[in-house]
Amino acid sequence: MYFFSKKQSKKKIKKKLKKSKKQLISKNSKKKLKGIIKINKFGHGFVFINNNNNYKKIFIPKVNTKNSLNGDEVIVKIKKIENNKIIGIIKKIIKRKKNNNIIGIVKKINKNKIIVNTNEFHVDIHIIISKSNKKIKISFKDKVLIKILNWKKNLSNPIGKILKNLGKTGNPITEKNSIIEEYKINNFFSKKVIKELKKIPIKIDKKEIFKRKDMRYVKTITIDPFNAKDFDDAISIKEINDDIFEIGIHISDVTHYVKEGTYIDKEAYKRGASLYLVNDVIPMLPEKLSNNLCSLVPNEERLSFSVIFKMNKKAEILDFWIGKTIIRSDKRFNYEEVQEILKKKKGPFCKEILILYHLSKKLKLKRLINGSILMNTYDLKIFLDKKNYPKKIKLEDSKNSNFLIEEFMLLTNKKISEFVSLNKNGKPSNFTYIYRIHDKPCLKKIKEVKSFIKLLGYKINKFDKKEINNLLKISKKKKEKNIIDNLLMRMMTKAKYSTENIGHYGLSFSYYTHFTSPIRRYPDIIAHRLLEKFIMNKKSESLIRYEKKSNHCSNKEKILLEAERNYIKSIQIIYLSKFIGNIFKGIISWITDRYVYVELLFLKIDGFVKIYKNKKFFIGKKVYVKLIKVNLQKKDIELKIVKNIKNY
Missing domain, CATH: 2.40.50.700 (OB fold (Dihydrolipoamide Acetyltransferase, E2P))
Structure with a gap:
């Protein structure tokens, strides 16, 4: 990584790194190391060493890859150090990747x-x-x-x-098919799954209703995106008096229908989650469940797993109850409709929505005071024509209606994990549970981000969560907002699932889980099953078994997230292909020794500019760029800097 600045010099750091790496090479130059090779889109390789060495990967120029394929197990020999990279050559291909x-x-x-x-x-x-x-x-x-x-x-x-x-x-359907094949996504359900589905009754058994808390006559609504088909969660509100409210968070009781060990369950576990591809979805559960029996649609009786909070106007929890319920949603809202009600203060369920909004603001404020990081978020809305080509792409900041629901879901996930993890006396229950954990960033990454932030003109001292939130607030309406967001996201570790709880750094929660989306996420199904066993005083499950399940869910999440991002980028590039030769406003977001990366502000996507001359560039510089060409296969956008922008 290289960037140019009069203020900053890293010669000393580079010398130390070079010296330490030279020492490593002198020790290991005669050794032949074993690892897995990953080939990038330029044909170069990186061998990831799978033994106890002091470095993780070795760069292999494309001329030295020795006919190796992506994922092959290889033997590599270290040759030299250049531009702060350890460079090697493939000596032997030990084992070809099975599925090539x-x-x-x-x-x-x-x-x-x-x-x-x-x-x-x-x-x-x-x-x-x-x-x-x-x-x-x-x-x-x-x-x-x-x-x-x-x-x-x-x-x-x-x-x-x-x-x-x-x-x-270049056809969106082709790109979708490519994503399905590349990431080995199963787009069909087996005959065994279909056979099991047919046995699931459509009507709810009356005996089941009597086992549950009846919430059918409490005012209940759902709030989701306008194009949502599966409704995991609903929210009810009952006014006890002017100061106290009963707020029910109702989550689809998927595990009532999806029994552990069935073919439906095994298929859901394999998939890990639903995959969302703009206007299409490859569901984790078959449509009969995801869009029908499990979906909390309006005016239909539905089984749910609920948390009912008794809270005052300050959003202080006075009491809570967790258990199985039966509900009937009164109305389905989308975020835009709720936003209009909040704005105009009139419309269906206006009083209830305003109360929920007031409480969500109090919950959000408490979360921030306790150290939760509030990342800037936006919605990328892609509008397709009849042939599935993008006709319009729109960027919108998240609205108040979004965080209204978000705050209650965060509270529910937090309360559920606390309930399972702690006894009434506050001591650990030692009951096996699945947590959503997020570790603190490493010191090295913090230092790197700190130096980049300074280049953008922002002063950071301690770089604690309070300062991070202040930085996000100050930069929210600035052109470099997205760069700062991306820098901070790169600094953060990846959240994952585990039975070993370390808390959630970003949210500043000691206990946190994923419980609120069982239709589209398998970890939530695990959370539901374990919670039910805890309530019924059943024996704690095997920690090793559930840690394995947690790792599987984390890996599947990573794969599906990459697939979703790649598909969205394909659609963005198809859209951009209509504007070859056009001039756009941009901001320099990243710099290497060969390329300057510029974020196109109207689309929040990076393109690259080749460095031909020894010009001075710095992150945060505003520029006009010309769109030269796009490469859908490599997901590349080539730009040319036309001129700097002084006053914006």
């Missing part, structure tokens, strides 16, 4: 072979035309799924076989 299916674009079609270009290789893949290949119709610029058959030492190009034609490059 990749996605590429048809570059050329000859009489005897099809030439395909991919991100995974710095050379093309050759497809020998055979009878099996002729069955699949292929044309220029088609996106295809390929299986690598071999890449022998004497061959300059790998040999592959086309398994599937995904469609024409």
